[in-house]
Amino acid sequence: MPVNATLPYDDQNIFARILRGELPCSKVYEDDWALAFHDINPQAPVHILVIPKAPFVSWDDFSARGSDAQIAGFIRAVGTVAREQGLVEPGYRLLANTGPDSLQEVPHFHVHICAGKVLGRMIVSPD
Ligand code: AMP
Numbered sequence: 001m002p003v004n005a006t007l008p009y010d011d012q013n014i015f016a017r018i019l020r021g022e023l024p025c026s027k028v029y030e031d032d033w034a035l036a037f038h039d040i041n042p043q044a045p046v047h048i049l050v051i052p053k054a055p056f057v058s059w060d061d062f063s064a065r066g067s068d069a070q071i072a073g074f075i076r077a078v079g080t081v082a083r084e085q086g087l088v089e090p091g092y093r094l095l096a097n098t099g100p101d102s103l104q105e106v107p108h109f110h111v112h113i114c115a116g117k118v119l120g121r122m123i124v125s126p127d
Contacts, residue, residue, distance in 0.1 A: 002103050003105065004099065004100060007107065029050075033074050036081045044115060050078045052074045058096075059109055091115065093115070
Protein backbone atom coordinates (compact mmCIF):
# COMPACT_ATOMS: atom_id res chain seq x y z
CA MET A 1 0.00 0.00 0.00
CA PRO A 2 1.61 3.31 -1.04
CA VAL A 3 2.66 5.61 1.77
CA ASN A 4 1.16 8.99 2.44
CA ALA A 5 4.34 10.98 3.08
CA THR A 6 2.56 13.41 5.41
CA LEU A 7 1.56 10.75 7.96
CA PRO A 8 3.29 10.66 11.36
CA TYR A 9 6.20 8.23 11.69
CA ASP A 10 5.13 4.63 12.41
CA ASP A 11 7.82 3.01 14.55
CA GLN A 12 6.54 -0.47 13.64
CA ASN A 13 7.52 -0.09 9.96
CA ILE A 14 9.86 -2.75 8.64
CA PHE A 15 12.95 -0.53 8.41
CA ALA A 16 12.44 0.72 11.97
CA ARG A 17 12.39 -2.91 13.05
CA ILE A 18 15.58 -3.62 11.06
CA LEU A 19 17.25 -0.62 12.77
CA ARG A 20 16.27 -1.99 16.19
CA GLY A 21 17.68 -5.40 15.28
CA GLU A 22 14.25 -7.06 15.46
CA LEU A 23 14.47 -8.16 11.81
CA PRO A 24 17.57 -9.23 9.87
CA CYS A 25 19.06 -7.47 6.89
CA SER A 26 21.91 -8.10 4.51
CA LYS A 27 24.09 -5.24 5.74
CA VAL A 28 26.63 -3.56 3.48
CA TYR A 29 27.48 -0.46 5.54
CA GLU A 30 26.73 1.25 8.84
CA ASP A 31 27.89 4.42 10.56
CA ASP A 32 26.47 6.88 13.11
CA TRP A 33 23.97 8.28 10.61
CA ALA A 34 22.93 5.53 8.25
CA LEU A 35 22.47 1.83 7.62
CA ALA A 36 22.76 0.30 4.14
CA PHE A 37 21.55 -3.16 3.15
CA HIS A 38 20.63 -5.15 0.06
CA ASP A 39 17.07 -4.77 -1.19
CA ILE A 40 15.15 -8.00 -0.64
CA ASN A 41 13.62 -7.77 -4.14
CA PRO A 42 16.40 -6.34 -6.31
CA GLN A 43 15.46 -4.43 -9.44
CA ALA A 44 19.05 -4.31 -10.74
CA PRO A 45 22.19 -6.45 -10.30
CA VAL A 46 23.15 -4.09 -7.47
CA HIS A 47 20.22 -2.75 -5.44
CA ILE A 48 21.11 -1.29 -2.05
CA LEU A 49 18.89 0.71 0.31
CA VAL A 50 20.37 3.41 2.52
CA ILE A 51 18.30 4.59 5.45
CA PRO A 52 18.92 7.24 8.11
CA LYS A 53 19.08 5.95 11.67
CA ALA A 54 16.62 8.59 12.89
CA PRO A 55 12.85 8.35 12.29
CA PHE A 56 11.81 10.14 9.10
CA VAL A 57 8.88 9.10 6.93
CA SER A 58 10.12 10.29 3.56
CA TRP A 59 12.46 12.55 1.64
CA ASP A 60 10.02 15.37 2.29
CA ASP A 61 10.10 14.75 6.05
CA PHE A 62 13.89 14.31 6.14
CA SER A 63 14.66 17.41 4.10
CA ALA A 64 12.29 19.51 6.25
CA ARG A 65 13.05 18.20 9.75
CA GLY A 66 16.51 16.63 9.55
CA SER A 67 19.31 18.50 11.26
CA ASP A 68 22.23 19.71 9.18
CA ALA A 69 24.36 17.00 10.80
CA GLN A 70 21.80 14.26 10.03
CA ILE A 71 21.45 15.36 6.42
CA ALA A 72 25.20 15.72 5.87
CA GLY A 73 25.89 12.40 7.58
CA PHE A 74 23.29 10.60 5.50
CA ILE A 75 24.36 12.10 2.17
CA ARG A 76 27.98 11.25 2.90
CA ALA A 77 26.97 7.69 3.81
CA VAL A 78 25.20 7.24 0.45
CA GLY A 79 28.34 8.40 -1.35
CA THR A 80 30.56 6.18 0.77
CA VAL A 81 28.44 3.11 0.04
CA ALA A 82 28.61 3.75 -3.69
CA ARG A 83 32.38 4.25 -3.57
CA GLU A 84 33.00 1.21 -1.37
CA GLN A 85 30.86 -0.94 -3.67
CA GLY A 86 32.91 0.19 -6.71
CA LEU A 87 29.96 1.87 -8.38
CA VAL A 88 31.39 5.29 -9.21
CA GLU A 89 33.22 4.41 -12.39
CA PRO A 90 30.50 2.27 -14.00
CA GLY A 91 27.83 4.56 -12.60
CA TYR A 92 24.72 4.23 -10.50
CA ARG A 93 21.27 5.70 -9.96
CA LEU A 94 19.79 7.14 -6.77
CA LEU A 95 16.05 7.05 -6.23
CA ALA A 96 13.88 8.18 -3.33
CA ASN A 97 10.20 7.44 -3.71
CA THR A 98 8.07 9.97 -1.87
CA GLY A 99 4.34 9.66 -1.41
CA PRO A 100 1.51 7.87 -3.24
CA ASP A 101 2.29 8.76 -6.89
CA SER A 102 5.81 7.36 -6.42
CA LEU A 103 4.37 4.15 -4.92
CA GLN A 104 6.56 4.51 -1.83
CA GLU A 105 5.88 1.37 0.23
CA VAL A 106 7.99 1.61 3.36
CA PRO A 107 7.32 4.68 5.54
CA HIS A 108 10.92 5.16 6.66
CA PHE A 109 12.95 7.41 4.36
CA HIS A 110 15.30 5.45 2.13
CA VAL A 111 17.44 5.99 -0.94
CA HIS A 112 17.73 3.20 -3.48
CA ILE A 113 21.16 2.74 -5.08
CA CYS A 114 20.76 0.81 -8.32
CA ALA A 115 23.68 -0.26 -10.49
CA GLY A 116 25.41 -3.14 -12.20
CA LYS A 117 24.10 -2.70 -15.74
CA VAL A 118 22.99 0.05 -18.10
CA LEU A 119 19.82 1.10 -16.33
CA GLY A 120 17.86 2.58 -19.21
CA ARG A 121 15.94 5.81 -19.15
CA MET A 122 14.57 7.36 -16.00
CA ILE A 123 10.90 6.41 -15.81
CA VAL A 124 8.92 3.42 -17.01
CA SER A 125 5.25 4.34 -16.89
CA PRO A 126 2.63 1.70 -15.96
CA ASP A 127 0.33 3.14 -18.69
P1 AMP B 1 9.81 1.92 -1.79
O1 AMP B 1 8.79 1.45 -2.78
O2 AMP B 1 10.65 3.05 -2.32
O3 AMP B 1 9.19 2.22 -0.44
O4 AMP B 1 10.83 0.73 -1.62
C1 AMP B 1 10.78 -0.20 -0.58
C2 AMP B 1 11.82 -1.24 -0.89
O5 AMP B 1 12.06 -1.97 0.29
C3 AMP B 1 11.41 -2.23 -1.97
O6 AMP B 1 12.35 -2.19 -3.03
C4 AMP B 1 11.42 -3.58 -1.23
O7 AMP B 1 11.88 -4.63 -2.04
C5 AMP B 1 12.35 -3.29 -0.08
N1 AMP B 1 12.17 -4.11 1.10
C6 AMP B 1 11.02 -4.37 1.76
N2 AMP B 1 11.25 -5.14 2.84
C7 AMP B 1 12.59 -5.34 2.88
C8 AMP B 1 13.46 -6.04 3.77
N3 AMP B 1 13.00 -6.69 4.83
N4 AMP B 1 14.78 -6.05 3.49
C9 AMP B 1 15.25 -5.41 2.41
N5 AMP B 1 14.49 -4.72 1.55
C10 AMP B 1 13.17 -4.69 1.77
